[in-house]
Amino acid sequence: MAFSDLLPFNRPRTPAETGGPADPFIALHRDMNRLFDEFTRGFGLPMAPRSAFATTWPQVEVSETETEVKVVAEVPGLEEKDLELSLQDGVLTLKGEKKSETKGPVYSERWQGQFLRSLQLGRDIDPDKVAAAFKNGVLTVTVGKRADAKNGLKHIAISKE
Known part of the structure; x- marks a missing residue:
């Protein structure tokens, strides 16, 4: 040999x-x-x-300001129709499938298959203020925060009994 x-x-x-x-x-x-x-x-x-x-996968970047939470996900090789987004109880779920572009390759290091990625965005978000945009393989989801949750900190007075 x-x-x-x-x-x-x-x-x-x-x-x-x-x-x-x-x-x-x-x-x-x-x-x-x-x-x-x-x-x-x-x-x-x-x-x-x-x-x-x-x-x-997909790799994401999450940023937060006082008024919104922004999630950017890189999904190269996919189109809008390959993705499904949902938001429930403060959890953003990105679901989809990346299909093989060739029939039965002999050797491949490219990832393919179904994926599911869930991100906890918190209880302060407003599910009525959600927007998503897709351009050049990058998905951007912006979720607004509720007006009463901007501060998030509540001071509690202590009284003597």
Whole structure:
């Protein structure tokens, strides 16, 4: 056996290249990686670079002012029709699916599949003041705060009994 046969990027990957069925160990390895990526997706644990990417996709930036909360999510390769937004009890949920652009690639490092990302925005937001915009693969969601929640701090008087 030649050393080059041990290198994964030189190994034949398709049945046509190998003259027989695909290597079952490569298929098992790929399936196990996919299984662990799917399992750890909701935990947000930085397991490995690939797993960390899968668990925190899409990547977001949250900023807050006295009057609003702004969430910016990078979703390259998607269109508005691929995304679904919902807001319930102060939780913004971004849901969608990134589909493969090719039929049965031999090798791919591109992420594809369904995703769900939920962000707790707080109780101060006003669900009637929500706006979303999408441009060049960047989704921007702006949620206004309720007028009575601008300060958020309430002083309580202490009386003697």
